[in-house]
Amino acid sequence: MRVSVVGSGYVGTTLAACLADAGHDVTAVDIDPDVVAAINDGHAAIHEPGLDELLAEHAGDRLRATTAYDGVPDADLTFLAVGTPSNSDGSIDLAGLSAAAETVGKAIARASDGATGGTGENDRHLVVIKSTITPGGVATIRDAVRRGAGPVADRVEVATNPEFLREGTAVADFKQPDKVVFGTEATWALDRLEALYEPLLETTDAPVVRTDPETAVTIKYANNAFLASKVSLANDLGNVCKAFGIDAYEVMDAVGLDDRIGARFLRSGVGWGGSCFPKDVDALRAAAREQGYEPAMLDAAVAVNDGQPERMLELLDSHVDVAGDRVAVLGLAFKPGTDDTRNSRAIPVIEGLLERDAAVVGYDPVATETMRERFPDIEYAESAGEAIEGAVGALVVTDWDEFAALDGEFDAMAEPVVIDGRRIVERREGITYEGLTW
Ligand code: NAD
Secondary structure, rough: OOOEEEOOHHHHHHHHHHHHHOOOOEEEEEEOHHHHHHHHHHOOOOOOOHHHHHHHHHOOOOOEEEOOOOOOOOOEEEOOOOOOOEEEOOOOHHHHHHHHHHHHHHHHHHHHHOOOOOOOHHEEEEEEEOOOOOOHHHHHHHHHHHHHHHHHHHEEEEOOOOOOOOOOOOOHHHOOOOOEEOOOOEEEEHHHHHHHHHHOOOOOOOOOOEEEEHHHHHHHHHHHHHHHHHHHHHHHHHHHHHOOOOHHHHOOOOOOOOOOOOOOOOOOOOOOOOOHHHHHHHHHHHHHOOOOOOOOHHHOOOOOOOOHHHHHHHHOOOOOOOOEEEEEEEEOOOOOOOOOOOOOOOHHHHHHHOOOOOEEEEEEOOOOHHHHHHOOOOOOOOOHHHHOOOEEEEEEEEOOOHHHHHHHHHHOOOOOOEEEEEOOOOOOOOEEEEEEEE
């Protein structure tokens, strides 16, 4: 099938590459010419394991990237995978997605002008919202597409197909999803979505959920709200354990043996970050409030999460006064395997250290450049060993494997105080070790 993917970030590039890999003919669209040039060059503008290999294989063949929307009218399906960032009140900013949706509508209208336009089966267009949006946002995007499409608006259907991939394992998650959710009430649109996914679903046991567009996007929010709350509950319990001098990991490992609970997402630490959990939980809270409902559990999940970086800093304070001294922040990405620093817990940790007048040095194997944009004035090291050399404290924020291998490097610290927010460094002789919840 012919597919256009508008928005080529973590989700759009993964989607475009995996669809090309599944045999489809894909055009990736982005407003950023650097992103487009990178894809056409056979690599991604972002760090995502396995993605470069797919791009190198398919770019220039079944996959091309462009800043123009010229592939849209001839596509059997057009995905919208543009970012939906947070507004200051937590609600999502639909401006970029709406603009892209309207441009897609206009491209369809232009090609259909005075003719059938050769625009696919029965001259009907399917625009699929991949971006994460609230149920109320579906009508906004549908209106934007139809406004752009003008006289041919009734030939355009807008469906939703939320994405559950995780950064760091995006390609694997897309190819082996836990579930696929189609949100459309038009039979022909559902048929087209199923045909598109068929080669992908053939190799998985993933169940397909078929529902209406608004329910589909709500499943995505409920999913992330549940996972974020699960980690926050593990963190809340972890803090209680620490207060008693009990190892929260031992407790939660046993709790996770209960199959009503499950073992995953029970690792307590410095909290969740990234571009999805904080944004999605905030968007759902804001949307609920707009409907007159106070989501107390979700508020509490955020409050616990917000408190964890400060708890880490207080543990550091209990061992050393950092004013004027070098402190290393190990890990800047919001989790291992990605260069994404959006809402990384490293941000409040660095801010807290700067408030304490520490000389902050950050290290991350892949996310240094993205963090440098936010904190241009702190120092960045080339290795974890270089970061901790001469430091009076090391705060472990991201569980990159290489931090587990640190050993003799701790000897070069001025004061070997290690505050571990991810249980990745081993407790050992010669360092003052504090686990956040153990
Ligand atoms: P991103 O910020 O990485 O990428 C968005 C891309 O859209 C950028 O490359 C940007 O240049 C491009 N863009 C912006 N306006 C455009 C326009 N008018 N036309 C064409 N391109 C435009 O975003 P992302 O992380 O890929 O997320 C995209 C959506 O998917 C969001 O709604 C997000 O919540 C959702 N989502 C993200 C993840 C994730 O792990 N990142 C997972 C599931 C769902």
